[in-house]
Amino acid sequence: MEETIITSVQNARIKHVVALQQKSSLRREEGLFVVEGQREIEHCIACGYEIVEMFSRSEEQSSHHTPHTTVVTPQVYEKMAYRGSTEGIIAVAKVKDHSLSSLLTPHSSLLETQNPLIVVLESVEKPGNLGAILRTAEAAGVNAVIVCDPLTDLYNPNLIRASIGGVFSVPVAVCDSKACIAFLKERGIRILTAQLQDSYEYYDYNMRRATAIVMGTESTGLTDQWREAADVHIRIPMLGRLDSLNVSVSAAILMYEAVRQRNSKYQTFNSVM
Numbered sequence: 001m002e003e004t005i006i007t008s009v010q011n012a013r014i015k016h017v018v019a020l021q022q023k024s025s026l027r028r029e030e031g032l033f034v035v036e037g038q039r040e041i042e043h044c045i046a047c048g049y050e051i052v053e054m055f056s057r058s059e060e061q062s063s064h065h066t067p068h069t070t071v072v073t074p075q076v077y078e079k080m081a082y083r084g085s086t087e088g089i090i091a092v093a094k095v096k097d098h099s100l101s102s103l104l105t106p107h108s109s110l111l112e113t114q115n116p117l118i119v120v121l122e123s124v125e126k127p128g129n130l131g132a133i134l135r136t137a138e139a140a141g142v143n144a145v146i147v148c149d150p151l152t153d154l155y156n157p158n159l160i161r162a163s164i165g166g167v168f169s170v171p172v173a174v175c176d177s178k179a180c181i182a183f184l185k186e187r188g189i190r191i192l193t194a195q196l197q198d199s200y201e202y203y204d205y206n207m208r209r210a211t212a213i214v215m216g217t218e219s220t221g222l223t224d225q226w227r228e229a230a231d232v233h234i235r236i237p238m239l240g241r242l243d244s245l246n247v248s249v250s251a252a253i254l255m256y257e258a259v260r261q262r263n264s265k266y267q268t269f270n271s272v273m
Helices: 012-022 024-030 038-046 074-080 100-104 127-140 157-163 177-186 224-229 247-263
Strands: 032-036 051-057 069-072 089-094 117-122 144-148 172-175 190-194 211-215 232-235
Touching: 012 024, 012 032, 012 074, 012 089, 024 032, 032 038, 032 157, 038 051, 038 089, 051 074, 069 074, 100 144, 100 172, 100 177, 117 127, 117 177, 117 247, 127 144, 127 157, 127 247, 144 177, 172 177, 177 190, 177 224, 190 224, 190 247, 211 247
Parallel strands: 051 069, 117 144, 117 211, 144 172, 190 211, 190 232
Antiparallel strands: 032 089, 051 089
């Protein structure tokens, strides 16, 4: 049977992929998103995502044997692709459940860990920052990331790219701040809010216990409900003229302080709580 190649950018399926790349409202409505690149698609599949259809550039050979694969011309592929170098392969996949209850499924790392480490992000706006935090969370072995009152969706192409697939493998929940606070309190997870005012330096707090590190936006920081819910306020010392770091950098510093403490043979800090 002769293989059909899509040659027109006006093809309805091609226009649908382009719309999914560009419109978060369509991604939410249809529960679909786009993944580009061999590595990202393989990681997506390995993490249990369902692929709906796959497109490959005409001169490329997909390593995934699936009846959903469609060949397109280089010109059509260029129209579909959000970024340049993606090994000539694009897939459409179904989103996963990101409710708080999704973190409590059987065999979840959150349930199986006595002292989980959670990162909470309130109203982080830039997809690249959220993606970078998820990438670091994957590397640091964080048990879950909870995104509160989000200003971007998890399947934004820039977020997927910045996370290098971390968005697929790190358990992620999306909810409002009130629900998240109740979730943490019910489970005895200590809340550490990163803020400059009325705070301890981050390395003086014991992060070996069940801990949630809470970060706000760079422009306004955390809202009062998080400041009031916190068990401890922590800060990263600012020794220069600027008074803040990029939120993804701040989150990385705090995550790896938890890693340092949890993997240290000796307690080298004085716990404030």
